[in-house]
Amino acid sequence: MENDQRRKLVSELITLIEKGNAHVTLEEATAGLAPELRSVTIENLPYSIWQLVEHIRIAQKDIVDFSTSAEHDALAWPDDYWPKPVDTVSDSDWENSLKDIKKDQKRFFDLLNHEKNDLFSPLSWGTGQTLLREAMLIADHNSYHTAEIVVARRLLKNWR
Structure with a gap:
């Protein structure tokens, strides 16, 4: 190529991950979410908005760590x-989770931008995964x- x-x-790929193109x-x-609603689990939904944000953080970090090294745990x-349900989420925990998501995205973007990294060749430590596949997965x-966060906010009557 x-x-x-x-x-x-x-x-x-970076635009797709950062901006979502056709998606929010x-x-x-997450902007403007009332702090008291972060940990609310809505009837018939399995997770709170906090659990969804943390799940995004954890899963994305795992993908980036895997894409970076064979030493990935x-x-x-x-x-x-x-994450398990919690009663409240502090402002600092909330902000740190969102910052960590951005930080891991930047780490992944650095991988994508490094011209020595082939986007199409399988990672030697994986089972066929490529950087292109991992970008699309993220x-x-x-x-x-x-x-799901938007749907939860709508159900909580805390959306635009």
């Missing part, structure tokens, strides 16, 4: 990927759960 095409593809971003979905599904996974 020539460098110009690679740069265009990486730019599209995680930043938009695998998490146990589903227990390690889903975008798909985050957008899915971001939509």
